Each structure stands twice: as structure tokens, then as C-alpha cells.
Amino acid sequence: MAGAISRLNRPPTVRRATHDPTWVRWTLTFIALAFLGLFLFVPLAAVFTEALRRGVGPYFAAFRNPDAISAITLTLIVAVIAVPLNLVFGVAASWAIAKFNFPGKSLLITLIDLPFAVSPVISGLIYVLLFGLRGWLGPWLNDHDIKIIFAVPGIVLATIFVTFPFVARELIPLMQAQGNEEEYAALTLGANGWQTFWRITLPNIKWGLFYGVILCNARAMGEFGAVSVVSGHIRGRTNTTPLHVEILYNEYNFVAAFAVASLLSLLALVTLALKSFVEARSHSLQIPQP
């Protein structure tokens, strides 16, 4: 019944000016999908195929290796420190930038984006030059027996640097679009600054914040170049998961290398799924623009 009604209501089939001929549609869709398949899907499929080449046993054995366990642990520790720090920074930066007017604002936004423009290798190098044995602070740190480079603090610093803008750049445009009216209303009704932030601002930005945090976390756990420069590759101590993949690969231990890589690929897939979920969610929540 419903089908019959909808068929009656269907407009007459006139080829609209904005429609391409069928053969063009098919050809373009085919080329686009073939390109994505070749460049994106094939590498992803290769990771899992290579990892399971010798079956499930050797695959899971790769995760029981003590070096693998310590690498995964270190990656988690680094993310647990770096992501919250950048989260707090992102919220503070977007509050200052979106809610207030001050001179030099657009310069500040550019400076926050700066780490994205810097090569990962250079992101590691700058800390070696600062804290390394031959760096500006190296001799002093050495005298006081503080290790930053080739140790966990250096890895954390480099990770914070490469993931620096993620949360801020997600929140700034969002908060700017939302304006200050709701916060003013809360203050007028007697709320203090913190209450206004927790009860009004935070619920308004929660999806944007979540979105920024997922991307920040994916990069923090997957960063390779910057961490590679500052880590020193000490097995069981300063090897993160991506560095562990590199070592296994260079030792021709391909099954283990791809097994650990498959774990990072799963993280990437979960990140993409969450990202689409948040995008769909925030679209449906979006208030239609006047």
C-alpha cells in the first residue's frame, strides 16, 4: 500500500540538468573506488593477511612477547599523559579564543596550528637540541641525573607536540559558532564561572571535544617519526608500539611485525568508526541555521 502511494507521488522521470549520463556515473564511480581500493584497502588487507600468514598461533604469540607487552604498555602510558594534557589545553585555548576578543587572536590560532606544519622528525629533533646531552640544557640535566631524551619524558614531550592542535582546532570553531548567550544567561541567573562552564559550555561542546580526543589519541598511539628520534630504541624500556613494529620488521620477523601492526590497524578502524558516529550524531543535533 505504502509502495503504491509513493509510486503515485513520484515525480515524472525527467533527466535533470545536474545528472550525469549513466556511463559517466559508472565510470567515475569505478575509477574512484578502484583508486581507494588500491591505495587504502589493499594496504590494510595486507596487514591482516601478512599477520595471519602462519595461522592464529604465531599471530597471538607476537603479543605474549615481553618486549611487545612493554611496548604496548608504554604506548598506553604515553597516551594517558599526552591526551589529557592536550585536552585541558584545547578547552582553555578555545575558551580564551572563542569567548573573548583580544589583539593577536588570529596569530595565536596560527601558532597553535604550527605543530601540524612541522615534520615529525623535526618535532623530535627540537627536544634533542633542548634536552639532549649536547643540547642547551643537556649538561645541567646530566649533572642532576635527569633523563629526558632516550627516556619516557622525551617520548611524552614529542607526542604532546605532534598532537598539540587536535582538540583546540576542533573546539575553537565550534565554540565560536555557539556564541556567548547561554553563558551570559547562566551568569545572570547567578551561576559562577565554573558552574557555567560545567553545566552550559561543556555539554554544548561534548561531541566536538570527543571528536578531537579520538583523533588526538589515534595520533598519540601511532606516532612514529617524532618518537623515533627521541626514544633511543631501548627494548623493553623506551620502545613504543610503532617502534616495536619497526624493530620486528627490520629483523625480518614479519609475522610478529604485522601482528603488532594489525593491533594498531584495529585502533585506526575503531577511530574511524567512532569518528563517523560522532559526525552523524552532531549532524542530527545541529540546529538549522536561519
Next chain:
Amino acid sequence: MLGFASREQSALPGFRLTLGYVMLYLGLIVLIPLGATFLKTATMTWPAFVEAVSSPRVLASYRLTFGAALIAATINAVFGLLVAWVPVRYQFPGKKIVDAFVDLPFALPTAVAGIALAAIYAKTGWIGQFTEPLGMKTAFSPLGVLIALTFIGLPFVVRTVQPVLEDLEPELEEAAVSLGASRWQTFRRVLLPPLYPSLLTGFALSFARALGEYGSVVFISGNMPMKTEITPLLIITKLEQYDYAGATAIAVVMLVASFALLLIINLLQKWSQQRTRG
């Protein structure tokens, strides 16, 4: 003073606290370390700096890095436009998944992409076994570098072009067709011009990312000096040889190039916003 200026415009609290914290954190994590890097090169003499940044091996790495990044960004501009166009304009099953999948290079750790690409394009790999007999050496050649940089840069073009493509008004196309334009003429003269700013921005973003890329490239490139050695790898090589001054000098050249690109990208985005608003 800043606090005073703001009080007139906004009655919300927390300006001094948040801005102060932002400046402190930004200074400690980003500005001081970057500044120290530039200062480090100031301790070099000018001839030593020139020598470090223009030796034949370094020049060969610039040619490869900038050349491959430029070609990769061009490939991405063409295919990125196509990949953005197809899901916006056409219906096909699995469209949403395909669209989400485009961001894979953003989410996949670069080292994972690197070993996967190396495995596929090696002599015995899925694709390498077919290209190698044809005389096309992909892994361990400049072509391998190009493949990795294309992989890494694709989402930048798609994600900058897509929103503009979605906002294009169908009336313009209809008007063009009613005035007698062919579909191709409509595309060239009506659809493409509003996309130029975002296409250029995506191209520049993809190029900038490719210039600094390390993880996805080093496994597939083979890292032969003068042949397949990219500039970021050369910086690491110098560091491992304790040639800190040499590494820093090359890094400063790359930083200047990146910052110049960032400036261009900012200008392009402003232009792009004006175009879409007007």
C-alpha cells in the same frame, strides 16, 4: 592590559587564567623548543651553514622530497576531486563506509602504512610481482616514495573539497544547461571555478604533509643516499652520526619551507571562505 581590553567586550570570567595558561603551555611545548632550534643554527658560521644545507647528498634529498611531494599532491588533487565528487553526486551501496574509509591515512599509524606498502610493492608482493617483470621497480625506488606520499596526502584534498562541493547550488548548473552548455562545458566553466580555492588548499595541505613525512616512506624507499633518501631521513642520519649542527641546519631549511607553506595555506583558506560567502 589584555584583560582590561576584553572586559568591555565580554562579561565571562576566566580570560586571564585561560589565556595565561595557553601562552605558558604554547611557549614551553612549541615556541621555546622551535626557537632554540633556530638559535642553534645561529651558532654556526654562514659558510658552514651553506655547506651543511647544500652538499650534493642534501641537494639530492631535496630534489626527491620536493619532487615526489609535488607529484603526489598533483595526483591527489585529481583523484581527490574524483573521490570527493562520487559520494556527493552519486548513489551506490556502501557509500557511507567508503566515505569514512577515506580518512584511513589520518588514523593509520605511519609505520603500519609503511610496512604494508613495502610488503605489497616488494618483488614478491601482491602488486610488486606484476610490476617488477614489466621493468617497473616500485619498492626501493623513487616510485615507492611517490606511492607512500600519495597514500598519506589523499584525505587532505577530499576533506577540503567535499564541503564546498556539497554546498554548490544546482541552480547554476541548471542555468548553464538551459543556456545550451554541454555537461563537460558546465563542469569546466561552472562547477570547477568555485572549487579552485579548496582544491588548491587541499593540494597545498597534501604537499606540506608529504614534505615532512617519514614513517610511511622509510620502509618502502630503501633509503639509498643520493637515490631514495628523503630529507627527513637525512636529518635522522645526521643526528645518529652526532652531526647536530648539520641536522639542525637542514631542519631549519625544512621549517622555513613548511612555515612559508602554512602562510600560503592560511591565505588560500581566507580566499576560499570569501569565495563561498560571496
